[in-house]
Structure formats: structure tokens, C-alpha cells
């Protein structure tokens with residue numbers, strides 16, 4: 104099977120790291136293609152960044168449809184454009200936040216999230232509520248590091264994340280920790296060893312869920328709200344989408 108892993112920000116180094124983490128965990132026979140949009144924010148740290156990156160996600164799904172991808176992963180912890188992406192394909196589309204929440208609740212009754220900047224914490228809280236996991240998450244914590252510090256100043260970023268994970272372990276009454284950024288995909292084992300708790304990150308969780316869904320022959324339902332968008336005129340910079348039949 105072919106899984107297209109979409110990093111919604113435009114930082115190629117982070118896309119490569121996300122791709123490596125996905126390949127390490129993928130089953131034999133699973134082909135991973137890790138991509139990012141050409142246009143958009145170099146990192147996603149706000150509602151505005153999310154809104155812009157969502158368009159890039161839909162464009163990468165449309166490219167994947169031309170390449171016959173069997174599943175898609177949206178590799179940003181805000182799951183930007185997830186529902187729109189699901190409308191554009193029959194293939195399963197999995198957000199890394201959603202995937203991590205599912206896995207965390209299978210191995211613990213309560214978990215905490217450790218993300219990058221405090222200001223994006225609300226985005227994780229909104230997802231917890233909309234996916235129905237709010238009752239399982241004790242706290243959304245932030246290491247207060249800009250996303251690209253994970254690329255540019257890895258060790259200092261790592262130390263801040265581990266410190267916050269230890270606080271979560273000692274203060275939140277939890278059984279597991281969810282890492283709140285695609286750019287943390289390479290830190291799971293190291294942090295779990297350092298903190299002594301199960302640590303889940305969404306890229307690898309999503310790869311395993313994608314393999315399970317494809318293996319079960321399950322596809323995105325086209326009955327109801329995730330049906331293909333109706334063709335219609337688009338104006339301005341989106342006029343090339345006019346009257347597109349997405350199916």
C-alpha cells in the first residue's frame with residue numbers, strides 16, 4: 104500500500120524527519136511518500152497558519168489521487184484541513200492528533216499532551232472536544248518552544264520538552280503522554296526512556312491506523328458530509344477549481 108504523508112508546513116527538513124519516522128514504523132510492503140505543499144507557512148503556530156496550510160493539504164491530497172495513494176496522513180498536530188481532505192478522496196485520511204488520541208486511550212485511562220507553544224494549546228483542546236476525547240486528557244501543556252526550534256536547536260528543545268513531560272508525569276495523574284507536534288516524531292523513544300511513561304506521537308500512530316484501515320478494506324464514506332464536493336464556480340486565485348468533478 105502507498106501512504107502519502109503530508110506535512111502541512113513548508114519546511115522540507117521537517118517533512119524529511121516525519122517521512123523517516125513513518126518509514127521506520129511502516130510494515131513491509133507499505134510505501135511512504137512524505138510531501139509538503141510548495142506554498143504556505145514554514146511552521147504552523149496559530150489559527151491563521153492553520154487556515155492557510157489547510158489549502159495546501161487539499162492540494163497534496165489531489166496530487167495523491169493522481170498518484171493512486173491508498174491512504175493519507177495529515178502530519179500537523181492541529182489536523183488542519185482534515186475534513187476537507189476526507190471529502191476529496193475515498194482513501195482513509197488520518198490526522199496525527201486524532202491518531203495519537205485513539206492510541207493513548209487504548210493504553211491509558213488518562214493522558215496529557217505536551218505541545219510546542221502555549222498559544223496552540225487551544226487548538227488541541229478544540230480537537231479533543233470535537234473528537235470526543237476531552238474526558239481522557241488531563242492537561243494540554245506547552246514546552247514554549249517555536250516549532251522550528253525542533254529543527255534549528257534540537258537539544259535545547261528536547262530538554263524543554265522532557266522537563267514538561269516530567270511535570271506532567273508528576274502532577275497530572277496520568278498514564279501516558281502525547282507529543283503535540285509532527286516535528287517531535289523522532290523523539291518518542293528517547294522521551295519515554297527519560298520519563299518512564301508510554302509516550303505517543305501521531306505520525307507513527309497514524310501510519311499504523313492507516314495500515315489497519317486499508318488492511319480492513321475500509322474507505323472514507325461518501326454517504327453524507329464527507330461526500331465529494333459539488334462542482335461549482337470558484338473565483339479569483341481559485342478559479343482553476345471551477346466546476347471540478349472531484350470524484
Ligand code: 5HY
Pocket residue numbers: 112145146147148178179180181218219220223250283284285286
Ligand atoms: C505541527 N505545527 O505539528 C504543529 C505543532 C503545533 O508546524 N507542525 C507545525 O505547535 O501546533
